[in-house]
């Protein structure tokens with residue numbers, strides 16, 4: 149942009165200089181042409197003076213002649229030479245020319261003044277000769293006088309013409325030197341301009357090259373066989389090899405074998421159509437073997453004499469590709485989780501229904517039978533064994549109430565709402581210790597109640613983690629802790645069991661095991677973080693961290 153402006157200025161300056169030189173030359177030549185004309189007119193005075201004398205003599209002899217006309221022309225010319233004006237052209241009698249007075253040279257002016265007064269004298273002498281007779285005694289004397297003045301006019305005219313010639317000669321020489329000097333200046337200016345233009349062009353080339361080199365996109369030029377003719381330096385960031393490694397090599401060496409056909413096909417069809425453009429995605433091998441996902445815009449510039457190749461503008465899409473892939477997996481996980489949630493709800497209902505059917509409903513049916521027999525006895529006023537039957541029934545009803553309460557707690561521990569997370573967890577762990585024979589400990593340093601939604605999330609995470617410990621870990625001990633750190637709440641569930649490989653689980657989350665995934669989802673959806681650490685000898689740690697939202701009271 150800046151160099152373009154400079155370039156414009158240089159061209160303008162050069163044009164002004166050349167115009168000035170040409171203008172000066174034209175003006176100088178025109179001036180000298182006018183000087184030549186003046187010399188010509190001045191030189192004619194001599195011939196005119198001689199013709200005048202001859203015509204006077206002819207007229208004296210009574211022959212046909214017109215000295216008056218000669219006299220007029222002589223005088224007019226002498227005045228014009230001194231002061232400028234119109235005179236008859238030398239070439240033809242009809243045409244007139246304008247001449248400018250000779251200025252700036254006192255010698256010439258003096259001679260012309262002298263010539264002018266001599267001409268006046270000549271005309272006086274001519275007139276008096278014309279007035280006298282050939283036979284008069286003064287005639288010879290007057291004729292002599294006329295000839296002498298004529299000779300004087302001739303000589304002074306020659307002198308003036310000589311001076312003028314000298315002057316014009318020296319000014320012509322001056323003009324030659326000035327022209328040579330101006331020519332030199334013009335040539336120097338042309339050379340200077342050429343150098344400047346060359347420098348600007350070189351600067352622009354450097355600028356362009358550095359733009360191409362530093363662009364994050366790769367610029368590649370291929371010949372028709374796919375050999376790299378040019379490669380921009382940015383390839384080093386993408387492929388880890390210097391551009392020089394690619395130049396001369398075939399690009400196919402870097403292309404993923406599975407993508408080779410696509411690329412070759414695209415190049416082939418591009419070559420069939422001049423100036424066509426294609427866009428393809430493929431993979432390139434990075435130094436070390438990793439694959440980079442790239443997208444190339446390819447243009448066929450085979451006919452462009454400055455390129456003569458296929459130009460590839462390639463962009464590294466690996467990061468975008470990876471995030472797209474991650475998003476795809478995440479979306480699949482989400483939708484399968486939703487499905488799983490629906491299924492789990494149904495399953496849970498079925499389980500509750502089955503449990504109600506197998507437990508309370510069966511037991512209540514049995515009570516009904518027992519109450520029936522009790523009623524019979526009461527009707528028959530047979531009180532034998534009635535007391536023990538009532539005791540038995542009471543005991544069984546108490547058990548039943550206990551079972552129902554347990555079921556209720558499992559569905560939604562009332563303790564969680566009533567007394568908060570630590571109390572609910574403590575109750576849950578106590579029941580595990582009782583039923584699963586697993587030593588559990590709870591450590592807790594919460595300063596107050598948490599946000600109810602967060603309490604439920606952390607409770608469910610601990611519950612699922614503990615279920616996994618019972619189901620999979622073959623552990624003897626489990627530790628649950630809840631701590632507050634920098635405004636966040638951290639839950640940890642640790643066991644001393646067999647451990648597992650979390651990487652293997654996260655790779656295939658869709659194989660029916662949704663416990664871990666659901667834990668993570670719940671926590672992350674609430675703006676928290678979740679992690680699992682597990683090794684074969686060290687057991688498993690599940691960690692969940694949530695921002696500490698406090699309970700709105």
Ligand SMILES: Nc1ncnc2c1ncn2[C@@H]1O[C@H](COP(=O)(O)OP(=O)(O)O)[C@@H](O)[C@H]1O
Pocket residue numbers: 616617619620621643645646647648653660661662663664665688
């Ligand atoms: N505490 C643990 N100790 C050992 N293995 C575990 C533990 N927790 C989870 N696992 C392993 O991770 C798998 C996935 O767990 P999860 O997603 O809860 O599904 P599920 O419990 O239905 O199998 C389990 O099948 C088990 O192999």
Ligand SMILES: [Mg+2]
Pocket residue numbers: 612615616663664
């Ligand atoms: Mg599980």
